[in-house]
Amino acid sequence: AVQAAPRHFLGLLDLSAGELRRILDTSERIKRARRKGAVQEWRPLAGKTLAMIFDRPSTRTRVSFDVGMRELGGETIMLTGAEMQLGRGETIADTARVLSRYVEAIVARILSQDEMLEMAAHATVPVINGLTKQSHPCQVMADILTFEEWRGPIRGRKVAWSGDYNNVLSSWIDASARFDFTLDIACPPDLQPPAERLAAARVAGARIRLGDDPQAAVADAAAVISDCWVSMGDEDEGRRHNLLAPYQVNAGLMAGAAPDAIFMHCLPAHRGEEVTDEVIDGPRSAVWDEAENRLHAQKGVLAWCLGVEP
Ligand code: CP
Numbered sequence: 001a002v003q004a005a006p007r008h009f010l011g012l013l014d015l016s017a018g019e020l021r022r023i024l025d026t027s028e029r030i031k032r033a034r035r036k037g038a039v040q041e042w043r044p045l046a047g048k049t050l051a052m053i054f055d056r057p058s059t060r061t062r063v064s065f066d067v068g069m070r071e072l073g074g075e076t077i078m079l080t081g082a083e084m085q086l087g088r089g090e091t092i093a094d095t096a097r098v099l100s101r102y103v104e105a106i107v108a109r110i111l112s113q114d115e116m117l118e119m120a121a122h123a124t125v126p127v128i129n130g131l132t133k134q135s136h137p138c139q140v141m142a143d144i145l146t147f148e149e150w151r152g153p154i155r156g157r158k159v160a161w162s163g164d165y166n167n168v169l170s171s172w173i174d175a176s177a178r179f180d181f182t183l184d185i186a187c188p189p190d191l192q193p194p195a196e197r198l199a200a201a202r203v204a205g206a207r208i209r210l211g212d213d214p215q216a217a218v219a220d221a222a223a224v225i226s227d228c229w230v231s232m233g234d235e236d237e238g239r240r241h242n243l244l245a246p247y248q249v250n251a252g253l254m255a256g257a258a259p260d261a262i263f264m265h266c267l268p269a270h271r272g273e274e275v276t277d278e279v280i281d282g283p284r285s286a287v288w289d290e291a292e293n294r295l296h297a298q299k300g301v302l303a304w305c306l307g308v309e310p
């Protein structure tokens with residue numbers, strides 16, 4: 001029999017707006033039904049195993065997938081490249097072929113987007129992108145869920161980004177195309193999204209404004225988003241800190257956004273750098289809900305990849 005192609009979750013633009021919305025609906029339903037510490041009733045992944053390959057540190061992605069898989073009834077195996085034959089030169093393709101014979105899905109955090117795509121090309125089970133240098137789609141699913149809990153439908157709204165062009169911003173750009181909101185970006189001239197990246201997103205329907213003035217970007221924004229100045233894999237000789245200092249989200253910058261604007265950040269945060277204590281600990285900071293929603297969003301992603309619906 002011909003096997004259907006696995007449902008990978010590699011980037012937001014690979015899925016339709018309808019599919020992404022279904023994942024969020026599932027996430028929300030699972031969240032509402034969940035009682036912490038209780039055995040969940042809906043355990044559609046019983047008997048299934050998720051391989052988790054983490055080549056870089058992680059707190060949220062790792063724990064939310066691990067707990068999420070277990071709460072849906074499944075099992076997990078935590079792996080790092082260094083302790084697999086991958087670290088001794090076995091190819092990504094062969095690793096993907098072999099893991100596919102043991103487990104029902106793979107989540108991976110590897111910096112190289114090409115390696116992530118190669119893993120997906122050779123796996124016969126779904127591969128989930130748990131962060132590459134180029135994208136962090138699972139994060140932004142949780143972010144959309146969080147925004148909508150705090151402020152209602154994101155469609156037609158404006159959110160602002162102040163800081164570096166990195167994987168999280170890249171997935172927010174994709175999200176703008178699929179969830180139909182305006183993303184107003186302020187990045188230092190030397191750290192901006194490549195023009196061809198923006199052009200492709202705009203063709204897909206993204207509504208993006210790009211500049212280098214954070215005050216202009218946040219004007220009337222319903223959310224102000226920031227992230228670290230030095231992402232995993234970026235060398236820093238202090239250059240980024242100098243370039244990014246004016247992009248700090250502090251009370252002054254928040255004052256220029258809509259009066260009820262929320263603050264969002266994927267975490268981990270570098271307090272005193274990209275955000276001040278006052279903002280991240282303030283009443284409009286959504287970051288703890290955002291972190292919690294990783295769990296619910298990851299369950300939604302797992303359910304979609306494995307073809308189960310509540
Ligand atoms: N936000 C996020 O992905 O966090 P971790 O690096 O802890 O997984």
Ligand code: NVA
Binds near residue numbers: 166231232268
């Ligand atoms: N942009 C950050 C996100 C960490 C979750 C990084 O890539 O390090």
